[in-house]
Amino acid sequence: MLKNIFMVTMVLVSISFLTGCVGQPKVSDSKSNGDSGTLWAENKNVDADENDNVDVSDLDKEVTTGDGTIAGESMARIPFPVGEYSQLARTGKGTIQGTIYLQDAYGTKIAGEKRRLYLNPVTSYSKQWYEKSYLGGYKMGKADSRLFNYLKFTSSDENGAFAFYGVPSGRYYLIGTVNCAAKCGYGENRNIRIATEVFINGNQVIEQDLSKGI
Numbered sequence: 001m002l003k004n005i006f007m008v009t010m011v012l013v014s015i016s017f018l019t020g021c022v023g024q025p026k027v028s029d030s031k032s033n034g035d036s037g038t039l040w041a042e043n044k045n046v047d048a049d050e051n052d053n054v055d056v057s058d059l060d061k062e063v064t065t066g067d068g069t070i071a072g073e074s075m076a077r078i079p080f081p082v083g084e085y086s087q088l089a090r091t092g093k094g095t096i097q098g099t100i101y102l103q104d105a106y107g108t109k110i111a112g113e114k115r116r117l118y119l120n121p122v123t124s125y126s127k128q129w130y131e132k133s134y135l136g137g138y139k140m141g142k143a144d145s146r147l148f149n150y151l152k153f154t155s156s157d158e159n160g161a162f163a164f165y166g167v168p169s170g171r172y173y174l175i176g177t178v179n180c181a182a183k184c185g186y187g188e189n190r191n192i193r194i195a196t197e198v199f200i201n202g203n204q205v206i207e208q209d210l211s212k213g214i
Contacts, residue, residue: 099211
């Protein structure tokens with residue numbers, strides 16, 4: 001009798017152990033790198049959501065360059081170059097960090113506190129935006145929603161410090177804005193856009209401030 005009870009007990013323990021081992025299915029490793037949900041999970045910030053990133057990015061908003069407003073004349077964007085974007089690396093080990101700020105003629109720095117910043121890969125599509133909108137002052141139409149899959153973003157802290165982690169090798173436009181009013185000599189708040197190009201390779205840690213004189 002004791003032998004039978006022992007055997008039954010061992011069988012139940014074995015079943016329980018095996019059930020515990022297979023309780024959670026393994027997440028598939030074959031999920032497409034092009035899936036926006038996957039990319040969103042990698043980029044997600046506590047103050048962001050998937051629907052607002054292209055809309056509120058500095059690629060579309062009519063902000064100032066610090067020396068004037070965006071020109072009223074508009075320019076159409078070129079077609080979204082799918083081939084160029086498909087060749088971009090999706091994973092990386094690089095870090096880009098720095099501080100976003102404005103600096104007046106006396107050397108006083110005005111930090112971009114808790115502002116959204118973007119890394120936008122350099123392509124013919126983003127180059128048009130940089131040259132025509134940021135440098136040229138032309139107003140441009142809304143960016144293609146597919147661009148969202150290739151942006152990386154972060155937020156600065158109360159001192160304007162920011163960092164991007166896990167950045168793939170390549171060239172990027174680093175983009176952000178600083179909100180400023182009286183400190184900049186304006187009668188009302190203005191979002192002043194700042195953008196620069198940055199290159200990173202491998203596991204480099206790049207120190208790159210985003211700044212502009214006023």
